[in-house]
Amino acid sequence: MLNKALAFSALAALAAAAPRPQLINLDEIPDYTPTVTMVPGLTAQVVTYDPTAAISAAAADVTDSPLLQEKRDLLQARAACAAQPTMANVYNIDVSSASAFRADTIAAGKANNAVTPSGYALNFQNSGKASSAYGYLGYQTVSSYDPSICANKCNSITGCLAFNIYFERDPTVEPGTGCTNPSAFANIKCSYWGGNLDTTTLTNGGQMRSSFEVAIAGSNGYTTTKYQVISGYTTPKFLNTAVMNAPTDCNGADTYMGYKLFNEAVFDARLCSAACDAQSAYNIANPPSDGSKPKLCKFFNTYILNKNGVGQGQYCSMYTEQWSSTYATNTGQNRGSDKYTMSFSFMYGNTTDDGTPACASTDSAFCSAYINYIPPVSTIVSSFTPAPTTVTSTQVNVVTSTIYTATITAAAGHAARVRRDGNGTETGLDYSISIIESIDPSYTNKPVDSPQTASSTGLARRALATPAKFANWPASRISASCSIIATGRATTTVVSTASAPQTTVAVTSASTTTVYGTLTVPGVQLASPTAIIGSLSGSPGSYDDLYYHLDLPFPIGAFGKTSSSIWLEINGCVSLNTGFGDFVNERLPSTNMADTTLLGYWDDLYIYQGTQQGIYYDITGEVGSRVLQFEFYTSAFQRRTEYFHFIMTFYENQVGLVKYKYFDISYNGLSATVGAQSRSAGKFLQYSFNQAVINPGLEITIDTNAGTMTHTG
Ligand SMILES: *[C@@H]1O[C@H](CO)[C@@H](O)[C@H](O)[C@H]1NC(C)=O
Numbered sequence: 001m002l003n004k005a006l007a008f009s010a011l012a013a014l015a016a017a018a019p020r021p022q023l024i025n026l027d028e029i030p031d032y033t034p035t036v037t038m039v040p041g042l043t044a045q046v047v048t049y050d051p052t053a054a055i056s057a058a059a060a061d062v063t064d065s066p067l068l069q070e071k072r073d074l075l076q077a078r079a080a081c082a083a084q085p086t087m088a089n090v091y092n093i094d095v096s097s098a099s100a101f102r103a104d105t106i107a108a109g110k111a112n113n114a115v116t117p118s119g120y121a122l123n124f125q126n127s128g129k130a131s132s133a134y135g136y137l138g139y140q141t142v143s144s145y146d147p148s149i150c151a152n153k154c155n156s157i158t159g160c161l162a163f164n165i166y167f168e169r170d171p172t173v174e175p176g177t178g179c180t181n182p183s184a185f186a187n188i189k190c191s192y193w194g195g196n197l198d199t200t201t202l203t204n205g206g207q208m209r210s211s212f213e214v215a216i217a218g219s220n221g222y223t224t225t226k227y228q229v230i231s232g233y234t235t236p237k238f239l240n241t242a243v244m245n246a247p248t249d250c251n252g253a254d255t256y257m258g259y260k261l262f263n264e265a266v267f268d269a270r271l272c273s274a275a276c277d278a279q280s281a282y283n284i285a286n287p288p289s290d291g292s293k294p295k296l297c298k299f300f301n302t303y304i305l306n307k308n309g310v311g312q313g314q315y316c317s318m319y320t321e322q323w324s325s326t327y328a329t330n331t332g333q334n335r336g337s338d339k340y341t342m343s344f345s346f347m348y349g350n351t352t353d354d355g356t357p358a359c360a361s362t363d364s365a366f367c368s369a370y371i372n373y374i375p376p377v378s379t380i381v382s383s384f385t386p387a388p389t390t391v392t393s394t395q396v397n398v399v400t401s402t403i404y405t406a407t408i409t410a411a412a413g414h415a416a417r418v419r420r421d422g423n424g425t426e427t428g429l430d431y432s433i434s435i436i437e438s439i440d441p442s443y444t445n446k447p448v449d450s451p452q453t454a455s456s457t458g459l460a461r462r463a464l465a466t467p468a469k470f471a472n473w474p475a476s477r478i479s480a481s482c483s484i485i486a487t488g489r490a491t492t493t494v495v496s497t498a499s500a501p502q503t504t505v506a507v508t509s510a511s512t513t514t515v516y517g518t519l520t521v522p523g524v525q526l527a528s529p530t531a532i533i534g535s536l537s538g539s540p541g542s543y544d545d546l547y548y549h550l551d552l553p554f555p556i557g558a559f560g561k562t563s564s565s566i567w568l569e570i571n572g573c574v575s576l577n578t579g580f581g582d583f584v585n586e587r588l589p590s591t592n593m594a595d596t597t598l599l600g601y602w603d604d605l606y607i608y609q610g611t612q613q614g615i616y617y618d619i620t621g622e623v624g625s626r627v628l629q630f631e632f633y634t635s636a637f638q639r640r641t642e643y644f645h646f647i648m649t650f651y652e653n654q655v656g657l658v659k660y661k662y663f664d665i666s667y668n669g670l671s672a673t674v675g676a677q678s679r680s681a682g683k684f685l686q687y688s689f690n691q692a693v694i695n696p697g698l699e700i701t702i703d704t705n706a707g708t709m710t711h712t713g
């Protein structure tokens with residue numbers, strides 16, 4: 001005999017944009033009175049549950065296949081005064097009246113001293129009422145008050161989750177004409193249920209049969225503690241009387257898919273998993289017409305819905321994403337004087353896929369790169385009818401913002417280092433710089449920069465790391481999830497005007513186009529670079545604030561001060577007579593630097609281990625007109641994603657003139673000082689101080705003799 005059926009559901013329309021309430025839609029729940037047909041005088045009654053049929057019915061219901069409804073066999077009424085099956089009064093319980101029966105201390109002692117069978121929990125004890133719960137599975141009379149007998153029987157009944165053992169004052173013959181109040185005996189019954197028991201199920205306190213009063217005593221209830229494990233789903237989490245009220249996902253999408261309600265069957269979590277799986281299959285086969293991804297069921301919450309304590313059915317809420325039990329916040333609803341509560345609530349999630357989506361707020365750059373997303377261009381045409389005397393013409397200013405998803409360093413072709421003077425003789429010494437000493441100012445109060453993983457193979461700059469959340473996802477899931485949030489839609493707005501105006505009012509509107517591209521950054525530029533610090537094959541260490549005393553083959557200088565014994569600072573400067581490590585740049589004139597200093601880019605620059613960062617030099621040209629170049633290929637202290645790349649050029653035959661050329665400057669000089677200064681000469685030339693004017697391609701020529709600064713680019 002199969003009890004089941006169809007259930008009621010709200011899964012059909014899944015396209016709603018706003019999160020739908022997950023509270024139970026009480027207006028949609030049909031009133032339901034569970035069928036419990038305990039027949040007086042029957043020693044046992046069997047109601048069967050067929051899980052295979054019920055589960056396939058639950059799955060088939062998703063595609064609206066109707067199910068046959070079978071009726072229970074009804075038993076014939078017995079004739080008045082016919083003998084009833086009785087049993088010996090083994091406990092000598094007082095059956096003389098209903099009130100004496102209810103007050104009997106022996107019955108109470110049996111109930112209060114009963115041992116809870118293993119695998120079950122006690123729900124109530126020594127009640128004067130019997131349960132009427134969800135999922136009636138029959139009853140039997142037993143010869144002794146022993147819950148373990150009922151537990152063994154329940155264990156053998158498919159779908160049995162709970163039982164109620166109690167004494168019942170029953171008539172020895174069928175009450176009726178000629179025997180309206182026959183003598184009584186103490187019956188012992190176990191009733192079996194496919195849903196949980198609790199005190200709200202205690203609704204049967206006995207009844208009058210003719211003048212005979214049926215009464216209940218010593219009623220104990222027990223519910224299983226073994227929860228259903230479903231293959232492919234996580235260990236069930238017992239939520240007891242609370243049910244989920246889940247939030248929207250990280251993209252604001254509703255994760256609640258809808259619900260199904262099963263009734264006339266026992267509680268079986270597999271009904272809900274079957275519906276969940278069938279719903280995913282159905283949605284895949286019938287994808288949304290707007291091109292969006294089908295919603296897949298990855299999580300469900302199933303429980304018994306009770307109206308005034310009477311089980312109305314097994315509710316099954318489905319979700320696209322797994323949520324923690326902290327969202328199980330709904331513990332009941334009222335409608336008028338009716339109180340709806342939930343019991344035996346469990347949640348289950350898909351073990352291989354928790355349904356977490358890629359999030360637009362954190363993953364769109366990665367996702368756009370991962371799926372090689374090309375932003376579509378859409379044109380919006382809006383028609384506009386001007387007022388009789390006015391027309392508006394709209395000018396759309398498109399602002400393009402570029403997000404670089406990968407960085408490639410353009411390799412520079414470095415030639416062998418051979419230097420020859422005018423008559424062809426190799427004169428290497430005239431073209432090399434000796435490092436006399438290196439000084440580390442070791443600022444004790446400066447925070448330590450966190451270590452960077454060394455890599456000997458070139459730069460790994462602005463690389464696109466795979467976010468940790470995607471680490472164990474199969475490629476298909478990343479692609480599917482990413483395709484939802486890859487961003488960038490170029491929009492062109494065209495406004496068509498209906499008729500000729502008399503006056504025209506012009507308005508402008510802005511639209512932003514986001515494009516993704518690959519950023520190519522220049523590599524080291526010098527033809528024959530020699531490292532003063534760092535290395536093209538990967539810097540051996542990370543360096544900060546160091547400065548170097550160098551011996552040049554010819555003197556350089558500024559404002560009439562010259563020397564071939566100069567100092568080179570990592571922090572973007574070249575100075576005469578002494579060096580300095582100060583990393584906080586100042587406005588010129590400054591007393592925090594060497595007396596005579598050329599400031600190519602005074603900022604807190606930094607060289608990171610394992611990168612091609614460093615300071616390189618090259619000397620070219622003939623003796624007498626040699627050209628000295630220092631190339632800074634650096635990053636910044638604790639700002640490892642910022643880059644500062646520039647060359648300072650000095651001329652043997654134009655002492656006092658210096659050129660600065662910039663290639664890659666993060667934030668265009670917002671935290672740097674550029675210029676030249678000599679305190680002893682009382683002069684300075686400041687090109688910029690903390691101004692965003694140092695653009696890639698800029699070349700500044702500072703002539704400290706003439707007191708001029710010119711620039712190109
Ligand atoms: C869990 O999710 C995966 C990926 O969508 C799916 O292939 C699988 O069938 C799901 N498992 C169950 C039990 O529904």
Ligand SMILES: *[C@@H]1O[C@H](CO)[C@@H](O)[C@H](O)[C@H]1NC(C)=O
Pocket residue numbers: 421422423424425623
């Ligand atoms: C080449 O010029 C250098 C000076 O620049 C001089 O010392 C050398 O003798 C010259 N060599 C020849 C072969 O003339």
